[in-house]
Amino acid sequence: MCFANKLISMIIALAVMIQFSSCNFKETAQNTASTVKEKAVQTKEYVVGLYNQIDMTKFKNGWDTAVDFASSKYAATMGSQYVTDVGNAINKLKNDIN
DSSP states (O other), X not given: OHHHHHHHHHXXXXXXXXXXXXHHHXXXXXXXXXXXXXXXXXXXXXXXXXXXXXXXXXXXXXXXXXXXXXXXXXXXXXXXXXXXXXXXXXXXXXHHHO
């Protein structure tokens, strides 16, 4: 009977410890969630502040320059390819005629 009493006492003590630790865990989780939320808001405000400092006209000018350059390079490449293809077609036709 003594062993059973000790076992029951240990189970009760364990249940009480779990109850106390779960309360602490709940509070800790709530505090952590609150801290994370505050940091997320601060980070959002920081990023929005950085975004507001961006000079979009410079960005647009850079974008336009890049598009103009890429368009010119593409047109030159495609024009060169077209001339090569026409030359190959003429040579093929010449060879087929002969």
